[in-house]
Amino acid sequence: MSFYPYLARRSAQALLVLWAAFTASFVLLQLLPGDALLIKFLSPELGLGPQEVADIRAAYGADQPAWQQYWHSLTGFVSGNFGYSLQAGVPVSQGLATSLPPTLRLAGLGFALALVLALVLALLAQLAPWRWLRGALYALPSVFVSVPVFWLGIVLIQLVSFRLGWIPVINPGKWQGLALPTLTLAIPIAAPLAQILLRNVDEVLTQPFVAVTRAKGAPRLWVLLRHVAGNAALPMLTMAGVLFGELLGGAVVTEAVFGLNGLGSLTQQAVGNQDSAVLQAVVVISATAFVLINLVVDLLYPLFDPRLRNRLGV
Amino acid sequence: MKANKFKKLTVWTAAWLALGGLLSACSKTESVADAKADNGPASGGALVYLEQQAHTNLYPPAGGFYPNGGVLNQITDKLTYQDPKTLEIQPWIAKSWTINDTATEFTFELRPSVTFSDGTPLDAAAVAKNFDTYGRGNKALKLPVSEVINNYERSEVLGPLTVKFYFSKPSPGFLQGTSVIGSGLVALQTLERPFDELGDATKIIGSGPFVVASETLGKELLLSARKDYNWGPAQLAHQGRAWLDEVRFIVTPEDSVRIGALLSGQAGVIRQVQAYDEKRVEEQKFVIYAPSTRGVNNSIVFRPDNALVADLKVRQALLHATNTQEVVQTLFSHNYPQATSVIAASAQGYVNLAGKLAYDPQKAQQLLDSAGWTPGPDGIRQKDGRALVLAAYDSLPQPQNKETLQLVAQQWGKVGVKLQVLSGDAGVRVVDNLDPEKTPVAPGMVGRADPDVIKSNYYPTNRNVLLQQGGVSQKVKGFVDPQLNGLLEAIAAQTDTQKRLALTAEVQNYLIDQAYVIPIFEEPQAFAAAPWVREVGFEAVGRPSFYSTWLAKR
Numbered sequence: 001m002s003f004y005p006y007l008a009r010r011s012a013q014a015l016l017v018l019w020a021a022f023t024a025s026f027v028l029l030q031l032l033p034g035d036a037l038l039i040k041f042l043s044p045e046l047g048l049g050p051q052e053v054a055d056i057r058a059a060y061g062a063d064q065p066a067w068q069q070y071w072h073s074l075t076g077f078v079s080g081n082f083g084y085s086l087q088a089g090v091p092v093s094q095g096l097a098t099s100l101p102p103t104l105r106l107a108g109l110g111f112a113l114a115l116v117l118a119l120v121l122a123l124l125a126q127l128a129p130w131r132w133l134r135g136a137l138y139a140l141p142s143v144f145v146s147v148p149v150f151w152l153g154i155v156l157i158q159l160v161s162f163r164l165g166w167i168p169v170i171n172p173g174k175w176q177g178l179a180l181p182t183l184t185l186a187i188p189i190a191a192p193l194a195q196i197l198l199r200n201v202d203e204v205l206t207q208p209f210v211a212v213t214r215a216k217g218a219p220r221l222w223v224l225l226r227h228v229a230g231n232a233a234l235p236m237l238t239m240a241g242v243l244f245g246e247l248l249g250g251a252v253v254t255e256a257v258f259g260l261n262g263l264g265s266l267t268q269q270a271v272g273n274q275d276s277a278v279l280q281a282v283v284v285i286s287a288t289a290f291v292l293i294n295l296v297v298d299l300l301y302p303l304f305d306p307r308l309r310n311r312l313g314v
Numbered sequence: 315m316k317a318n319k320f321k322k323l324t325v326w327t328a329a330w331l332a333l334g335g336l337l338s339a340c341s342k343t344e345s346v347a348d349a350k351a352d353n354g355p356a357s358g359g360a361l362v363y364l365e366q367q368a369h370t371n372l373y374p375p376a377g378g379f380y381p382n383g384g385v386l387n388q389i390t391d392k393l394t395y396q397d398p399k400t401l402e403i404q405p406w407i408a409k410s411w412t413i414n415d416t417a418t419e420f421t422f423e424l425r426p427s428v429t430f431s432d433g434t435p436l437d438a439a440a441v442a443k444n445f446d447t448y449g450r451g452n453k454a455l456k457l458p459v460s461e462v463i464n465n466y467e468r469s470e471v472l473g474p475l476t477v478k479f480y481f482s483k484p485s486p487g488f489l490q491g492t493s494v495i496g497s498g499l500v501a502l503q504t505l506e507r508p509f510d511e512l513g514d515a516t517k518i519i520g521s522g523p524f525v526v527a528s529e530t531l532g533k534e535l536l537l538s539a540r541k542d543y544n545w546g547p548a549q550l551a552h553q554g555r556a557w558l559d560e561v562r563f564i565v566t567p568e569d570s571v572r573i574g575a576l577l578s579g580q581a582g583v584i585r586q587v588q589a590y591d592e593k594r595v596e597e598q599k600f601v602i603y604a605p606s607t608r609g610v611n612n613s614i615v616f617r618p619d620n621a622l623v624a625d626l627k628v629r630q631a632l633l634h635a636t637n638t639q640e641v642v643q644t645l646f647s648h649n650y651p652q653a654t655s656v657i658a659a660s661a662q663g664y665v666n667l668a669g670k671l672a673y674d675p676q677k678a679q680q681l682l683d684s685a686g687w688t689p690g691p692d693g694i695r696q697k698d699g700r701a702l703v704l705a706a707y708d709s710l711p712q713p714q715n716k717e718t719l720q721l722v723a724q725q726w727g728k729v730g731v732k733l734q735v736l737s738g739d740a741g742v743r744v745v746d747n748l749d750p751e752k753t754p755v756a757p758g759m760v761g762r763a764d765p766d767v768i769k770s771n772y773y774p775t776n777r778n779v780l781l782q783q784g785g786v787s788q789k790v791k792g793f794v795d796p797q798l799n800g801l802l803e804a805i806a807a808q809t810d811t812q813k814r815l816a817l818t819a820e821v822q823n824y825l826i827d828q829a830y831v832i833p834i835f836e837e838p839q840a841f842a843a844a845p846w847v848r849e850v851g852f853e854a855v856g857r858p859s860f861y862s863t864w865l866a867k868r
Contacts, residue, residue, distance in 0.1 A: 034741025042744050042786055046376060047461030049775035050786045052451065059456050089371030089513020090531060098531040157571055162578040169571060170362055170564055170580040259566040261368075261533030269368070269532070274741040 010298070014291040021287035022077065022280065026070055029276045036086040036275045037062050073280060083277035087269065092277050095266055096285070103262035106254065107247045109178060110185035111240075117186060118193035118236070122201055126224055138198065144191035149250050153184040153257035169258065181258045185250050189243055196239055200232035234305060241297040248286060355552070359865040360560035361847065363858075364572045366586040368532045368565045373512045375448055375460035377495035378760075380711065380839060383857040384585065388537055388561065390498025390520035393422060393441065395547035396490060396854040398605070401662055401763050403489050406547045407436060407499065407521070417484040417809040422492075424475040428545045430501035431525045438477040440502060442469035445479060447505050448497060456509040461770055461777075462491040462762065464806050484807040486814060487766035494762060495857055498522075521545070523556040523861045535563040546861060552849075557864035573842070576600065582847040582865070583858070587840045588714065589646040595842045604649035604838035605856035607761030608661045610771045611653040612712055612837040614722065615758050616830055617750035617781040619793035622704060629829035631681035634674040635729045636832050641721055645714050649840060653833030656768065656822045660836075663765045663818025670826045671833065678729045687730070695730040705734040706755035707743050715757055718834065748787040759837050761855040765818040769802040772825070780830055798824060844868075 029035075037060055040046075041053050048056075057063055061072070076083055082092035125137040160180060161169045167176055204210065205228060213223055252264035263282065270278035369381045374390060377383045395406040408422040428436040449466025451459040465483040472478055481488065491497060501519035504512070511517055515526045515535055523546065524537035539556040546553055564581075566572045572584040573591050577598055587595065592602050614636070616623040623629055642652045651659065654668040687695035687702055695702040708716035716735060723733035733755065738746070746752040758779040760771045770776045774794070778785035783794045801821040808814040825831045839856040846866040851859035 032741050033745040034743075039740045039744050040371075041458065042748070046378075046458055047770055047776045048458055048786070050784075052459055053786050055453055056456060056458065059453060084510040085513070086510075087370050087513075088368075088531070089373075089510060091510070094514070095531055098533070154568070154570060158574060161580075162574040165578065168580050170364070170566070170575045171562070257568050257571065259533070259564065259568065259571065261530060261565070265532060265567075272740050274739065 010295055014288075014295065017291055018284060018287050021283050022074065023070075025280055025283040026073065026276075029274065029279060030066055032274060034274055035062065036273055036277075039273050040086045073277070077280070077284065082281045085270070085275050085278045087273040087275045088278075092281050095278060096263075096281060099261060099263045099266040100285075102260055103248075103251055103255070103264060105178060106181055106185060106251055106260065106262060107244075109182040110189060110250070110254075111243075111247055113182055113186035114189035114193060114243075115240075117190035118197050121190070121194045122197040122232075123224065125198055126201060127221065141191040141194040141198070144187050144194070147187060149184060149188055149253045150257060152187060153181070153254055156180045156184060157257070177258075177260075181254045181260060184257070185247070185254050188250060189247060192243065193236055193239060196236050197232055200235055201228055204228045204231045234301075237297055237300060241294050244290060244293050248289075355557050355848070355862075355864040356866070357557050357864070358559050359557075360562060361558050361583065361860060361863060361865065362562050362564065362581040363860075364566045364575060364581045364584040365563055366565075366567060366569075366572070369513075369515065369535070371509065371513045372515055372518045373457060373509055374498040374500060375458065375462075375496045377498065377857075378461070380585070380857075383495045385515060385535065385563065386495050386498045386518070386520075387522075387853055387857040387859050388524040388861075389515075389518060389522040389526060390500060391428075391436075391522050391545065392494070392497055392499065393492035394489065395549060396493040396763060397549060398852060398854045401608075401854060403493055404547060404549050406493075407441075407545065408492070411489070413489065415809065417486040417488070417807075418481045419478060420481075420488055421472070421476065421478045424477070425545055426475060428521055429542075430519050430521045431540060432501050432503060432519045434501050434503075436499060436521045437474055438471045441477045441499065442471050443502055443505055444499050445469055445492075445497075449479075452505075455507070457505075458509070460491075460496050462494055462496050462764075462766065463488065464766070464769075484809050486809045486811075487764050487806060490764035490766070494855070495853070524561060527560075533565050537561040537563070550862065552862040556861050558860060561860050576842055576844060579844070579868070581844075583841060583843040583850060585839070585841050585858070586713075587842045589650065589840070592647050592649070592840070592842075599845055601843045601845060601847075602649065603841040603843065603850060603852065605841075605852040606658055606660050606836055606838050607759070607855045608658050608763045609761040609767040609855065610657055610759055611655070611833040612715075612718075612759045612835050613653070613656070613757070614706070614719075614832040614834065615756050615779045617754050617756065617793070618830070619750035619781055619783075619790045620754035622700070622702060623754045624793075625685050626829060627681045627685035628687070628702075631678040631685070631729065632726060632731060633826075633829045633832050634672065634681070635678035635726050635731070636722055636834075637673040637725050638671070638832075638834050639673065640725070641718055642835050644721060645717050646835060649838050650713075650835045653835050656825050656831055656833055657818075658836040661767070662763065663815040663822075665819040665822055667822060667826050670823075675729055682729060682731070689730050693727075693730055694732050701732070702730065703732040703734065704754045705736055706753055706757065707736045707738065707747055709757040712757060712759060712837065713840070719757065722834075748781070749789040750781045750787075750791075750793070751789065761837070763854040765805050765814060768818065768821055769806050772830075773799065773802045795828075798828075798830075 037057055041048055041056050085092050085095055088095055121137060125134055128134040128137060157169055160166050167179055213227055251262060252268055255262045255264040267282050365381050367381045369385050370379060372382055374386055377386045391407050393408045395404045397404060407425055407428055409425050411422045413420050424438060430436055446469050447457055448460040449463045451457055465481045465485045467480040467482045470478045498520060504517060504519045507517055515529045523540055523543045525540050527536045527538040529535050538560050539558060541555055543555045569588060575581045576584045595602055616629050618624045638652050642650055654666050655664055657664050682695055687697045690696040706719055708719055719735040723735055726733050747756060756779060760767055771779055774782040774784035781787055781790050783790045801817060805814060805817045808817055843850050846868045848864050848866055849862045851862050853859055
């Protein structure tokens with residue numbers, strides 16, 4: 001099997017997944033009681049009469065049959081028109097344009113930091129000179145896993161910003177403001193990565209080739225980096241693809257705590273108000289990201305595993 | 315081995331916690347800025363204002379939502395100004411006005427040379443277009459009708475600065491209606507935009523003391539002072555441009571982060587302070603502002619279309635089973651006065667009905683007994699095989715509403731009535747709240763400093779909290795109270811002020827006699843401010859105004 005048909009097949013699969021995600025979310029939103037129009041215009045704040053509400057529903061085409069609305073929004077999506085957010089009163093594309101970059105920055109940095117944390121932890125746990133320190137480092141991922149993101153964020157803010165005054169939470173610089181949220185997000189993500197890495201390093205270390213290399217007098221660090229790391233990283237890569245979902249979920253909480261205006265807070269508000277145009281866009285974007293990341297992970301695999309490389313002819 | 319690991323873990327955790335304690339102890343020495351002697355208002359500076367929620371659509375009639383009102387009150391002016399203390403209507407953009415005897419024709423003379431921030435004149439034509447839109451809506455642009463304008467017919471431009479409005483029926487509340495947030499005046503280009511685009515604050519062009527300089531959607535709004543602003547309400551001590559150069563609105567949803575940011579000096583004013591945080595704020599010499607919303611009190615209402623609460627005796631029993639004093643003392647502070655009528659004591663036409671609202675569990679038990687509801691084996695009263703189990707959704711914008719309902723549920727439990735407090739997403743909430751079978755009980759409140767506010771809350775084609783027939787709900791089988799609706803219509807149409815206030819008193823009595831409503835407390839909007847932020851103003855229903863605000867030395 002050669003590379004290009006593989007890529008084409010994967011791309012076709014990706015499009016199918018996106019269409020399915022769009023359709024499924026549309027159907028589910030239709031099934032829910034209420035809709036964004038109802039929530040917006042029946043809210044007592046506007047105090048509208050029955051006739052006025054009926055007029056507005058007609059103006060938005062909410063009285064059309066479901067398949068027409070489906071076709072309308074699907075063709076809109078394909079042509080890049082995501083419609084209007086009823087609750088926020090702006091085009092969905094405008095909301096995405098402001099929400100996507102902060103989330104990408106946060107998720108990207110959070111993930112990178114999580115990887116670094118996991119690697120450093122695994123390395124330290126192997127190299128630590130004292131048994132008690134090694135024990136503590138092995139226990140750390142379990143502590144990280146059980147720390148609630150919400151609580152961690154609040155503690156970091158109280159301590160670093162309010163008590164010590166090192167980083168303002170209100171009006172920070174663009175990158176300065178990302179320091180605490182990134183840390184908040186990275187710690188719970190780093191935990192499972194570190195656990196997997198630690199377990200795999202231990203496993204690889206028991207392999208005969210390691211014993212051989214060490215018998216030849218190779219230093220511990222060199223063995224770890226040269227022979228063990230690559231082998232132990234493979235399962236972590238798979239895990240990383242899956243963790244992306246957790247990254248988005250964690251971003252919702254982190255963004256709420258730190259008052260960041262990312263995709264997470266946009267989604268949270270859209271869910272609360274059943275703002276279907278926004279939700280559809282979020283579902284499609286998240287699905288796209290998932291598909292892309294898993295594609296990248298699949299394409300990276302051969303780089304780590306020579307056996308796959310030969311089979312795919314890369 | 316395992317135990318050993320765990321022991322190490324605890325040691326480690328303890329060390330970490332100790333470090334945290336040490337750090338916080340170190341910073342305790344930082345002192346709170348003490349109030350220095352002032353030499354009067356100082357010009358300049360930027361105020362950081364923390365909002366709990368992002369604003370939504372800023373079409374002015376949607377200004378009832380607290381975050382929206384907070385924005386609109388800085389960037390738009392109103393035709394008239396309502397004194398927040400006396401509630402008297404005074405000139406603002408309108409210099410003077412005349413009203414005919416039947417309150418069907420209103421003529422306003424406008425102040426000359428007022429402009430919107432896009433440079434267009436705020437003249438009779440602009441005012442006419444504003445009220446034509448608010449009074450009738452605009453179907454093509456999907457702009458809805460304003461809740462505060464009743465019986466609107468049309469406008470007529472009589473001169474460059476003279477505009478006249480015609481009403482199909484008397485509309486005595488209209489004059490006050492021209493002073494509210496929902497009647498903020500905007501430029502013609504704003505009124506030409508579809509509803510779908512008015513969530514973008516930069517599209518809202520007003521004539522107010524501040525202008526939207528930039529917006530990060532859902533996060534931040536930067537207002538800058540209009541240098542040429544010279545048309546503040548004549549009654550105010552401060553005239554000319556705002557003292558502040560800038561106001562920065564930052565959305566900070568988390569309660570503890572808002573309070574912490576304020577107390578650590580990162581923000582000047584914050585909105586939505588929970589009652590349990592007030593003490594902490596005041597201990598550090600910061601200021602709590604809790605302006606009343608002066609309308610219908612924070613209440614619990616019944617939906618008599620549901621057979622369980624159709625019986626007056628049941629409703630009366632629950633009215634007397636509710637201990638509002640306990641609610642206020644347990645959950646709130648002195649800024650949340652216990653309700654003594656349907657509307658706030660500071661509202662127009664208020665009468666004290668505390669005597670009819672007494673907490674009396676014995677009477678409640680007797681009423682339920684005589685209505686035929688007898689205690690079942692599980693303590694919940696039963697009748698004809700049905701248990702007296704009611705349900706209500708909590709209301710998110712109202713302070714500690716879930717806790718309030720849960721406490722009331724405990725109180726009702728003592729007389730054998732079960733109240734389920736429900737939560738759900740906005741869709742379920744809206745749909746179920748329109749169905750008296752699903753939600754026989756509901757929380758409700760609305761702020762507006764005019765007797766029309768009662769009509770807004772109870773009339774079928776307005777908010778319709780009692781769920782009468784004739785409203786938006788399709789689920790109501792037959793409940794309608796013509797006597798109540800007659801009174802509400804009369805308030806909206808009575809041109810004689812004394813008679814109008816008498817009708818307002820009558821409807822308060824009627825609502826309590828029918829036990830449709832259990833008023834709980836007079837709802838304020840709670841803010842906190844740093845001591846160096848001076849002259850934070852509030853309009854008549856508690857929306858903040860930063861026009862006269864200035865920053866003292868810290």
